[in-house]
Amino acid sequence: MNRVTVNSTPIIGLSIVGQLTLLSELFDEVYVPEAVYQEIVHNRAPRHYGKGELKRLVSEGVFRLYKVKNYNIVKSLYGKFHAGELEVIIGAKELGAQVVVMDEHAARSLSKQFLLRPIGTIGILILGKKNGKITEVKPLLDTLLENGFYLSRRLYQEALLLAEETL
Structure with missing residues (x-):
């Protein structure tokens, strides 16, 4: 089974370019830890990238919410890392996923x-192209940049x- 856990920044980035469902096209099971879901859905930022789409994908069962079982590890590392990042990593280990x-x-790291x-996010777009799910990466990268997504x-x-x- 090809499982993946996802953090907030890729959800937001893929939503900006209209490619959030690409995750479910590339992986059999897409898990969103509770901290990540809360961060996106209850974010008070003026732009709500991913909010409605994430809620819909979870309610339709395309993405699955995941509650980390060993929250002690999350608590012990919190502060050095965000709760969402930690829940993605710990959740992946608990679910037997290979990819985050x-x-x-x-x-x-x-x-x-x-x-x-x-x-x-960029790796997902490239993987999407290599698997014939999207035709071009460059316009998507440009859209990310236009919307304030950091990309060196x-x-x-x-x-x-x-x-x-090509450039």
Whole structure:
């Protein structure tokens, strides 16, 4: 079974480009930890990227909410990392998932210590193209940048190279 747990930044990023359902097209089971769900759905920010879409996907059963069982580990690491990041990692271990979808560098490093394979928003878009789910990555990257999503020039160029697209 191909399972994945997802953090908030990739949910927001994929929602910005209209590709949130790409996760369920690439993975058999998509789990959203409770802390991540709460962060997105109850966020008071002026832009509510992902809020309505996430609520709908969870209510339809496309994405599944997950409550971490070993919350003591989350509590012990909280402060160094956000609750959502920790629940993604601990949840993945509890569910037997191999992959976590997250963008934050420190959290990705921690996930590797737990023997998980992190993939970010950009990696999901590239994987989507390689699997024939999307046709072009560049316009999606441009939309992310236009909407304030941080993406270094180096990562932008590397993503286009991996997606076999030109600047």
